[in-house]
Amino acid sequence: MSKLDIVRIAALSDNYIWLVHDPESGETMVVDPAEADPVLAEAERRGWTISAIWNTHWHPDHTGGNAAIKQATGAPVIAPAAEAAKIPTADRLVMEGDTVMLGKHIATVLETPAHTAGHVTYHFADDAVAFTGDTLFAMGCGRLFEGTAAQMYANMQRLAALPPETSVYCAHEYTLSNARYARVAEPDNEAIAARLREVEKMRERGEATVPTTIALERATNPFMRAQSIEQFAERRASKDVFRG
Template sequence: MAALDIVRIPVLSDNYVWLVHDPASKATMVVDPAVAEPVLEAAAARGWTITDIWNTHWHPDHTGGNAAIKEATGCKITGPAAEYARIPTLDVQVKGGDKVRLGEHVADVWDVPAHTAGHIAYHFAEGAAIFVGDTMFAMGCGRLFEGTAEQMFANMQKLGTLDDATRVYCAHEYTLSNARFAVTVEPDNAALAERLAAVESARAAGEATVPTSIGEERATNPFLRAPSAAELGRIRALKDAA
């Protein structure tokens, strides 16, 4: 099976939209399109036709391009059943345990509530890739807008079961601010100090720091490394106040 082609499209101030193409079937999907025009342009530049949109949650900076992309391409929009009422363009409702397909590639749907009540993620086990929306960031996690520290801790524990090589495709370039906060939580973590230096260099050069990997996060993400829901909640509260 041919590997998926995955393209990062930076939009707005710090969002990343992911354009994912299956070379065998020519199917192409977009994960969390905040806006439409740059996404349509990126697909056209590669000769790809968008067939699907996959949303992880309802926030406008993840769904704002849905309607215009669908109007331009006739694509099918898949997203969380629990947030159907807040994503009016949704065609297919999915929940944890379901499977979704892009050409020959099958992804498992995970329920990962906390950032929003119905947040989901899409895991390609064969491709060692997971699209997590705003659940996990490089050295961070999403704010608990509609959920609890217990839910986010459960999400981190589940993500932690994945292989180190699994690539984590999150939706924002928050890495530098997350790294600077993380070193205050774990000032003696040598891997974290090294990663902070690398991120500072990359961002100074205008380079993206996403995707990340489960292995990198296991070594440096204070939320994934938290030993309990209470500790995760304590760290999240500190980050929110920072």
């Protein structure tokens, strides 16, 4: 089975859309299309035909391109069942334990609510790849718009249990702000200090800081490293008002 080709497409102010291609089958899907035009242009440039759209949650900066891409390509939209009412373009609704295919590559649906009530993560176990939307970020996690600290803490523990080599493809370039907060949350963590320095240099050069890995997040993500729901909740509340 061939390796997946995963292409990062920057969109809006800080979104990342992921274009995922299976060379063996020729199938291509797009994860969380904030907008359509850059996705369609990149697929055309590469000679790829988009065969599916996968959404992690309903927010417009993750679904805004659904309708236009669907109209242009006929690609069906796969979306979380719990958010069906908020994703009218959805064709297939998925929930915990369901599988979604790209060629022979199998992704398992993990329900990871808290940022939104029905948020899901798509995990390709055999490829060591996870698309985490706005649940797990590089050195951060999503705000608790529709869920609880207990839910997001459970998400962090669940994702931390994935194999350390798993590549994490999140949907925003938030790493610099997250790293600055992480330095405050864990001032004695040398791994965080080193990563902050690296991230600062990368952003100065205009480079993207994602994907990340589960191993790196275990070492430097203060939300994944929280030792209790209470500590997680305190860190999330502190980050919500952090200006660094």
